[in-house]
Amino acid sequence: MMQNFILCLQEAALTFTLKKYLYPTDPSECFINPPCGCLNPGQEFQCEDCPYLEACLSSFKLK
Structure with missing residues (x-):
């Protein structure tokens, strides 16, 4: 039980510290x-269907 708690804390700390660096500012x-x-x-038509670009740009709209 204590090992699970420590693992959970480690994962939370890792997520918190990496969150600053994973997402564009x-x-x-x-x-x-x-x-x-x-x-x-923005200039090529194939880029219109890129889910990464859509998600990245829409994340700034929400802020």
Whole structure:
């Protein structure tokens, strides 16, 4: 039981510390090397269907 509690605390601390670095802080950072392979986001039609770009940019709209 104590091991589960310690593991839970470790996971929470890791999530909290990495959260600052995993998510972009500026909307322009969403366009740098997106995982969907778009070379020119906003200019190529294939980039319209990129779920990463949509999620990244919409996260700034919510803030």
